[in-house]
Amino acid sequence: MPEVISPVTAQGAGAAAALLNVVLRVNGTEHRLALDARTTLLDALREHLHLTGSKKGCGLGQCGACTVLMDGKRVKSCLSLAALVEGREITTIEGLAQGEQLHPLQAAFIERDAFQCGYCTSGQIMAGVACIAEGHAGSPQDIRDWMSGNLCRCGAYDHIVAAIQDAARATGSVRGG
């Protein structure tokens, strides 16, 4: 079970550790935060910046629900310390759409009904965006291999693969690995 982190416990209720000044660049905006050294990027996003689209599933890098892009590459934000990603350009699910215009993969997830409960979805979409950009969306098997770090307990995998394939075609990014 994931530990429930409130702002109080994330700061370390019993610890007298000094807070670190951290500048995070998220979705094109700079944020100046004072963080406990233990704060993960995921907790900084959710508890300090209130960007709750990135989800905490396992907190141990096994499920992929917390996937975000860092300088365009996918990372598990639960395994990054926020203080160590200063200066990196972080993109979350909240930064994907252009205003009301959904990203092609967001639209494809709706079109293909690629989720059930939705908890893994923002991580699936962020990983899928990277998967397409890497050129790893050339075939359904290719997509399954390169999306293996993102789990879906509802078992929507067939539809997730179809959505990624659609978006890869739409963005003209289908090429060999």
Added chain:
Amino acid sequence: MHPFILDRPRDLSAALALRAQAGRNDAPAEYIAGGTDMVQLLQENVRRPERLVSLAGLLDNGIDVGSQGLRIGAPPRLWRRWPPTPA
């Protein structure tokens, strides 16, 4: 997670001067690079260092093929760089 002091040295010699140790449960100071392994160990209290020394951005992440053979730095991502382009 046990509280720790986080050092973010500017270069490798500054990082080495902090005399952290790797792979020991009893070391007062340990290194952290990306965090994929270390953050899990910290989360589960397998490691409880008093100090963590960050190696982020300090290590050679190159993969090079030269006349002496193949040279691989400590933290490169293989799948982005394989096969390497001969120099």
